[in-house]
Amino acid sequence: MGCGASASSGGNYASGMIPDRFTSLEEVVAALKKANLESSQLMVGVDFTESNTWTGKRCFGGQPLHRIGGPGDEPNPYEQVLEVIAKALWDFDADHMIPAYGFGDAMTGSHAVFSFQKGDAPCKGLPAMLQRYKEIAACVTLHGPTSFAPIIRQAIKVVRETNEYHILLIVADGQVSPDQVQATQDAIVKASDYALSIVLVGVGDGPWDLMETFDDELPERRFDNFQFVDFNTVFNKYPTERRDAAFATHALMEVPDQWHAIKHFGLLKDGRKLPHFADAPAPFGPPDKLGDKDPNLGLPPGWKAAWDPTQGRMFYMNKETKETSWNKPAGTNITSDPTNIRLSRIDKATN
Numbered sequence: 082m083g084c085g086a087s088a089s090s091g092g093n094y095a096s097g098m099i100p101d102r103f104t105s106l107e108e109v110v111a112a113l114k115k116a117n118l119e120s121s122q123l124m125v126g127v128d129f130t131e132s133n134t135w136t137g138k139r140c141f142g143g144q145p146l147h148r149i150g151g152p153g154d155e156p157n158p159y160e161q162v163l164e165v166i167a168k169a170l171w172d173f174d175a176d177h178m179i180p181a182y183g184f185g186d187a188m189t190g191s192h193a194v195f196s197f198q199k200g201d202a203p204c205k206g207l208p209a210m211l212q213r214y215k216e217i218a219a220c221v222t223l224h225g226p227t228s229f230a231p232i233i234r235q236a237i238k239v240v241r242e243t244n245e246y247h248i249l250l251i252v253a254d255g256q257v258s259p260d261q262v263q264a265t266q267d268a269i270v271k272a273s274d275y276a277l278s279i280v281l282v283g284v285g286d287g288p289w290d291l292m293e294t295f296d297d298e299l300p301e302r303r304f305d306n307f308q309f310v311d312f313n314t315v316f317n318k319y320p321t322e323r324r325d326a327a328f329a330t331h332a333l334m335e336v337p338d339q340w341h342a343i344k345h346f347g348l349l350k351d352g353r354k355l356p357h358f359a360d361a362p363a364p365f366g367p368p369d370k371l372g373d374k375d376p377n378l379g380l381p382p383g384w385k386a387a388w389d390p391t392q393g394r395m396f397y398m399n400k401e402t403k404e405t406s407w408n409k410p411a412g413t414n415i416t417s418d419p420t421n422i423r424l425s426r427i428d429k430a431t432n
Contacts, residue, residue, distance in 0.1 A: 106169060106330045112337035113173065116344075120175035121246045123167065124239065126194065126232035127159060127214065128253035130185035131223040136254045136285030140313040146254050146284055147218040158284035158312055159218075160211060162252045162328075166280070167207040169329035170248065178203040179210050180239060184232050186221045187398070188365055188377065190388030191228035191261050194235050195365035199372060213367070221368045222385045222400075226258035229281070233268035234361040237275055241355060246276040246343065248336065254285030260390075262291065269295055273302035274356045276348040278339045280332050284312045304342035308335045381410055 103109045133146040141148075141158060148157050156164070167179070181197035181204050189195055197204055197213040204210035229251060236249040257265050272279060283289050292309040299307075310331045319327040347353060366372040376386035376395050383399045386409075398405045 103330060103334055106326045106333075109330055109333050109337065110172070113340065116337050116340050118173060118246070118337070118340050121170065121173045121248055122176075122243070123170050123174050123179050124236050124247050124249045125163065125179060125181040125210065126229075126236075126249065126251040127163075127181070127183050128185050128227065128251070128255075129183045129218075129221050129223055130225040130227045130254065132225065132227070132285070133223055133254045139286045140284070147221075147223070149215050149218050159214065159252050162282050162284060162312060163211060163214065163250075164207065165325045165328050166250050166282075166332055167210070168325075169333060175245075177206045179206070180204075181210050181213065182232055182235060182364060183217060183221065183367075184229075185223075185225055185227055186368065187224035187385045187387040188222070188368065189231065190224060191226050191258070191264075191390050192231060192388055192393075193362045193365060194231045195367055197367055199366050199370050201364050216369055217367055219369075222387075224387060226261055226390065227253070227255060228257060228261035228265055229253070230261065230264040230268040231361070233265070233272050233279065235364065236277055236279075237268075237272055237358060238361045240275045240277050241358065244276075244349060244351070246278075246340070246349060248278045248280060248333075250332075251279065251281045252284060253281060254283070256288065256291050266295070266299060269307055270299055270301045271356075271358070273304055273306045274348070276343045277306065278336050279307045280336075281307065281309050282312050282332060283309065286313075287311070303346055304339060305335065306339060306342075308332065376409070379409075384410055 103112065129147070137144055137146045137158075144151070144157075146158055151157065167174075171177070180201075182194040183189070183197070184194045185191070186195065196202070197210065197217060204213055232251055233249065236247060240247050269279065281292060281295070283292060289309065289311055295307050296309045297305075310328070312328065315328045315331050316324050343349065366375050368377070371378045380386070380397065383401050384397055385400075386395050387398050388394075389396050394407075396405055396407050397410055
């Protein structure tokens with residue numbers, strides 16, 4: 082989105098905002114082919130913050146946005162977005178292997194991501210990715226705060242390792258937490274040094290004003306690498322038979338011009354000197370398939386590992402009993418040592 086000159090029209094790559102100039106998915110696909118984009122890699126990031134339990138009040142009938150198995154097995158908004166974008170990019174996804182990650186849950190907080198698969202393996206195609214999403218959504222501990230920095234930094238790490246053009250699809254329910262805005266902006270700016278397009282789809286009630294800022298108002302970037310789409314606005318605007326194509330058009334609107342900018346700056350040039358980058362933390366394993374180093378391994382029933390951003394360390398919590406502990410509980414009763422207990426209740430995280 083934007084009103085500035087686009088890359089393909091000879092505008093200023095460093096500060097020009099890419100306008101939405103296509104009216105159909107066919108036009109977007111034709112532009113990608115004309116720009117000689119033969120292949121890309123799709124990467125997915127899914128928001129598992131606690132606000133997903135209440136930000137569907139208007140747009141999803143008050144149901145949690147991660148609800149699985151509704152009436153008639155109706156897909157939730159996350160499922161709809163993942164399916165539409167994956168299908169739209171099918172012809173441009175080189176190997177149909179999709180690295181998929183979650184963020185914002187109790188374990189990752191605002192500092193890391195977890196992989197949908199053990200060993201950080203990609204999902205083998207759309208059906209496998211959707212199945213893993215359903216399995217994870219059924220057991221993950223929603224938390225917060227909301228930050229897009231960890232998933233963007235993970236995408237940068239992958240692009241640095243593969244030297245392949247990636248489209249990062251982030252699906253989220255709301256705004257970035259106030260104390261995470263700068264980190265998210267810094268990550269978006271850093272991402273513009275790489276062959277990476279970021280598409281963020283908002284599926285909650287909003288508001289979305291900060292997303293428009295990320296989309297149009299970060300002049301430090303090499304190019305406009307971020308597109309925001311309000312899922313509900315697009316879906317409510319079009320009849321059922323046109324919704325999927327219209328949504329994909331809005332989501333991928335800027336990709337052709339972003340690809341032009343990436344080629345202009347030589348961001349995929351073999352042997353180019355890569356900018357300094359503080360490596361992203363290694364992804365955690367999925368919450369339903371615990372590995373040997375997973376902090377949730379061996380916890381008593383009801384307990385979960387969680388990240389405390391103020392202390393920069395893990396703690397352990399039990400949402401039912403409201404108990405919290407810095408040390409890993411070995412049994413169900415850990416209150417005998419009062420110095421071990423965090424003196425705070427487990428309340429709803431700020432999303």
